[in-house]
Amino acid sequence: MKAIVSNNQFSLDDGNQFSEIDIPQPEPGEGEILIKVETLSVNPVDTKLRQQPFSDEEKHRILGYDAVGTIEKIGNNVSTFKKGDRVFYSGAPSYAGANQQYQLMDVRLVAHAPQSLKPTEAAALPLTGLTAYETLFDTFNISENPQENRGKTLLIINGSGGVGSIATQIAKAYGLRVITTASRTETIEWSKQMGADLVLNHKNDLSDELKKHDLADVDYIFCTFNTDAYYEKMIELVKPHGKITTIVAFQDKQDLNLLKSKSVTFTHEFMFTRPLHQTEDMQKHQTYLQDIAQKVDDGVYHTTLNQTLNGLTTETLFKAHEILESHKMIGKLVIQVDEDSEN
Amino acid sequence: MKAIVSNNQFSLDDGNQFSEIDIPQPEPGEGEILIKVETLSVNPVDTKLRQQPFSDEEKHRILGYDAVGTIEKIGNNVSTFKKGDRVFYSGAPSYAGANQQYQLMDVRLVAHAPQSLKPTEAAALPLTGLTAYETLFDTFNISENPQENRGKTLLIINGSGGVGSIATQIAKAYGLRVITTASRTETIEWSKQMGADLVLNHKNDLSDELKKHDLADVDYIFCTFNTDAYYEKMIELVKPHGKITTIVAFQDKQDLNLLKSKSVTFTHEFMFTRPLHQTEDMQKHQTYLQDIAQKVDDGVYHTTLNQTLNGLTTETLFKAHEILESHKMIGKLVIQVDEDSEN
Structure with missing residues (x-):
């Protein structure tokens, strides 16, 4: 064969x-x-x-x-x-x-x-779906009952990628509000088609982008792109006792003390x-x-x-x-x- | 006054x-x-x-x-x-x-x-109890029903300290098996009095110590002493999809990619x-x-x-x-x- x-x-x-x-x-x-x-x-x-x-x-x-x-x-x-x-x-x-x-x-x-x-x-x-299920259920511990997830917000860094596209749909189906990032017309449009409630322009500061929608922070952040670049910003954007998961390996060592003030939880998800x-x-x-x-x-x-x-x-x-x-x-x-x- | x-x-x-x-x-x-x-x-x-x-x-x-x-x-x-x-x-x-x-x-x-x-x-x-409750319920997400926690194991680094002492009792009350570390006769004795099922000698390699009791890994690790020194060892000792929480600030930056193979979750708990x-x-x-x-x-x-x-x-x-x-x-x-x- x-x-x-x-x-x-x-x-x-x-x-x-x-x-x-x-x-x-x-x-x-x-x-x-x-x-x-x-x-x-x-x-x-x-x-x-x-x-x-x-x-x-x-x-x-x-x-x-x-x-x-x-x-x-x-x-x-x-x-x-x-x-x-x-x-x-x-x-x-x-x-x-x-x-x-x-x-x-x-x-x-x-x-x-x-x-x-x-x-x-x-x-x-399969691969992207499993990655998203593990992130939502095994690391964020969201409920299988969508009603219990209402009012919680998930930010997905790079909403139009393979994982971001299916993660948006799954999170929406399970009751979360989903905010994604994108910058090109076609990626913004695609992410909205996948069900994103809001799409932030990652060429701008994401805190400013959130503020435009009267939001200060989010419950969960799922990073599917350049974790080093977003590490500090994600900690800034997540709520106290919030959870961050990445699927993208780091290039550099990072300061884990930054997690302390808000008791932030960080997971490196690996579907295998x-x-x-x-x-x-x-x-x-x-x-x-x-x-x-x-x-x-x-x-x-x-x-x-x-x-x-x-x-x-x-x-x-x-x-x-x-x-x-x-x-x-x-x-x-x-x-x-x-x-x-x-x- | x-x-x-x-x-x-x-x-x-x-x-x-x-x-x-x-x-x-x-x-x-x-x-x-x-x-x-x-x-x-x-x-x-x-x-x-x-x-x-x-x-x-x-x-x-x-x-x-x-x-x-x-x-x-x-x-x-x-x-x-x-x-x-x-x-x-x-x-x-x-x-x-x-x-x-x-x-x-x-x-x-x-x-x-x-x-x-x-x-x-x-x-x-109060302070140590709150720290332990937040770690167990807000970061490890253990169940409030002890029956649902049966069969899960918690390792506490430094079992005889203030936080370790009350965390041992709380974890036991909520159905976990508790393993602690200590090395002096009086700290080993104290930790057992607090309810530890096993006390490992932290002067020896903790993997070897666990193996003596036919254990390879644990579900949760709570670090209450020298996080830098235990960072890699804790990742080695925790199960796939396991959770590690520390309350001790790091001296150095760390490699977060080490969390990837097992999809490990890391939290820096802060009671305030x-x-x-x-x-x-x-x-x-x-x-x-x-x-x-x-x-x-x-x-x-x-x-x-x-x-x-x-x-x-x-x-x-x-x-x-x-x-x-x-x-x-x-x-x-x-x-x-x-x-x-x-x-």
Whole structure:
């Protein structure tokens, strides 16, 4: 079967170092399924992992942590899925990624795909959706009952990115007031479409921007862009006993004493924490994905898909990485594995 | 009335710079009460504030953020308390402290003192108790139902200190398993008396110490001593999606990326956050103090008092600061205002 791999770390300036190889189809073990990948999405995590040094054991690297596909084979002790089921999932660092024809996956990390979406539309959701669910429920500890979240405000730094786009919809569905940041006409418009109540211009001082709307501070801040640049400002904007979560690694060390005056809580969310550490509650990814699928089919959430590339080739994959690294991406980009399928 | 003040910042090496002055008794305003201070406790925050530079407006400084007293006068719109009621409270940075005969206080920050304790025993509890309640309920978000906290483990760095001593009791009462650190025979013994299930020797590597008890990690870590020294170790010891809170300011900047792999949550708790920022939920201090008083009278919590000094004088106050700065204090130290009262 076909797989797109890299054999060494590389930056885009090195040119396209992805290559296509033929590898044996893997067999699902206990608690695993083999999935025929139909559509996959490319995320910032792909571009970061592409540039990470290879370990000694690593022969080649198959990226891709967001996919929709149909189940081809079922391992032992898998009862909730059958052959032919269409599933969506982000995956785990311990498995080869989705940039291949067939992918193995731990069944606890997948859920049935939304029935009302095409695979391209559904593939935009798992990784960003899981990141947003973990941030809202595991780190902000918001209630599952939207009524209990009424009156609370969430600020999302970079509302029109992949994570910001779905986080806006989820937070709105669960009763929060959502304020995002953007500056270009098209990103402002997109963020409003995703449901943002207010969009602040991040080219201006965000305190001034908030004041324009008679707001002094917010309950929660979710940073999806340049944490170093926003660290002090976020602490200034959050309420006493407020919570800040980032998904973007720091470049520099920071002064944690700044958290003290307001007893601020800071979390570095990482969507792979559960599969990486094989936590007992790993199945939470399935639970969250089920809620996403249900709310999509109920018309509550909409896909964040904005761009589709056709055919899983070294060229489309390289192009996808180029687009992601431009930091201009609005919503999500997906690659349809077979050029001629009607996804 | 008598007040013990300082007129400039000073270190213990400068000698005793406290002085006794006579100032007018203040009048309670709207929502305030005037309290005749009977006993007060000295905390690390006193020694830190003593050394802070004076602001231009500051004539003299009256420290003391932990007290028991009886209500002398009631301001307007105070209905839940009456003259003669015995109350206990920590206070607020916007009020002069308890190192004086009569102290004004916002009524939302006080509660009726436990009936089963002497004033000296009760004065040991407010500041440390509030710090522990905020850490457990506002930052760790533990349940108010002990059954829901069963199976969760809290590690307290420095179990025999003032905060560690009461935090151990509160966490135990609310269903957590509590592990503390100590190294001297008397601190180990004290921490066990406070209810610690396990006491680790902090002179050894804490991972090794945990392993001796077949434990790899814990759900929550509460740091009450030298946060810089324990920062990396705490991240190593906490579970994925675990929570760490400190009450001790850092000396150095830290690498927040270390939080990422496990999606760790870090909070810098500060017990004065609510009164300092005049939050809408400031009355939570009263609610927490009421729970402390109730559980003391029910025999669930016991005083953490370990040492009493007689008479509020410049000498006793200086001595108290010396004892606190020795960092050898076990439990709590209080000062009985009138030498001859039977407290």
